[in-house]
Amino acid sequence: MTFITTPNQQPIASHFINGGYVEDAAGQVITSVYPATGMQIAELHSATPAIIEQALCAAASAQKAWAALSGTERGRVLTRAAHIMRDKNRELSVLESYDTGKPLSETLVADAASAADALEYFGGLAGTLTGEQIPVAGGDFVYTRREALGVCVGIGAWNYPIQIAAWKAAPALACGNAMIFKPSEMTTLSALKFAEILIEAGVPAGIFNVIQGYGDVGAALIDDPRVAKVSLTGSVPTGRKVYAAAAAGMKHATLELGGKSPIVVFEDADLENAVSCAINGNFYSTGQICSNGTRVFVHETIAEAFVARVAERMDNAVIGDPMDETTTIGPMVSAAQCDIVEGYVAKGIAQGARLVKGGKRIDRAGFYVEPALFDGVTDDMAIAREEIFGPVMSVLTFTCEDEVVQRANDTEFGLAAGVFTRDLTRAHRVAQAFEAGTCYINTYNLTPVEAPFGGMKSSGLGRENSKAAIEHYSQIKSIYVALSSTEAPF
């Protein structure tokens, strides 16, 4: 086994407010750990009330001037930021791999690159955001303006830190809002670099701020009357708390939450394609993806062949050093996340599922666990009902379409779903019957910025990416214009 080094990744300071780094050492310590070694790479501080106040003041005082620019001017800056991100893709990817433990083979293509896509897409859209002119009785008319909400708060999860920051900031800034972003306390580093890049591109100071902290910092931001909106990426329990806090202040909310998504493989599917997509849809990012298809329903006539092929291909996984570009499975983000996986593997076995392979903690430094494959899983088992957020694939069998659609939808979640079949009408029929925000036919887990992404049921509210995101970062004002005088009854 090769020795993995743990280079220091200490940022200039913990927070980025009003165009520069800021520190307040009185804040609770947040230790950043490299998941491949378990060793510290940085030490930051949670935001104190003084830091929170500084960020709110900066955002509130910068926002109106930013909103007063034309959309084209705002878009030009965001597009420039996209180019800078692409130029710095390797540097950002290396940092993201240190922060999350995800292999560089992934971060080079999926993290900063996706963030750059968001900046480019919403930069292009910014100049096209217009209202409409509505003729009404008597020659009068109404025109509408699409206006910014004001100060928005973004709160991130730890699995895709820079992508989450950009998926929230790009539409927010395109619409003329300011943002305060609180990364997950597990992955504090890349949002600071993202803030630096926005400044370098010409985003005015105060328009995008990063403050670190645990849940209490996120909660304090949402409660502040200067905040108009919160967008959270996180778990369902946190989503419920954030939605309740937003409701109390009558604020806008976008919630990107967890899932337990189904992949349905019919007997006529291209088996190798379905196997590839199930592998990606369960083990990419070591299974730490909200939309993963962790309930794989396979038609009973091909289930044996499907499981055998997945198991065979799992032998080709390269588990190891995230910085080695041949590595395809890195560590999990934390020891706690490994414990959760081990707990679910034990529950799966105890409840009668067959562990085909994997699922064991790997005896080495860092937070490594083998990807796990279960078959013989039934709908009532914990591994088929609860979000694990780790590399555990559960294979269930089915007999007919109506039955599998009903079982696929029998969950509190509704984030994503996939169907694999060569029958075109069945593919569309099943995709339309899925109760999920993002559905796939003969592929899985692709999230291009042009397409809406988000959940139904407990998986969330609102949509990120695409033109749909604009609705969630702007509000419409109607202005009635009278062309004649108004009569009064007296």
Ligand SMILES: NC(=O)c1ccc[n+]([C@@H]2O[C@H](COP(=O)([O-])OP(=O)(O)OC[C@H]3O[C@@H](n4cnc5c(N)ncnc54)[C@H](O)[C@@H]3O)[C@@H](O)[C@H]2O)c1
């Ligand atoms: N739907 C999506 O787009 C998407 C994407 C990635 C991850 N996720 C979900 O995120 C979860 C994993 O991430 P996690 O463990 O970081 O989630 P989490 O819910 O524990 O934390 C998410 C964020 O919320 C903050 N937070 C916690 N309590 C808060 C409160 N009361 N008020 C405000 N903020 C608070 C945390 O500090 C963190 O920044 C999984 O459930 C996963 O499915 C969803």
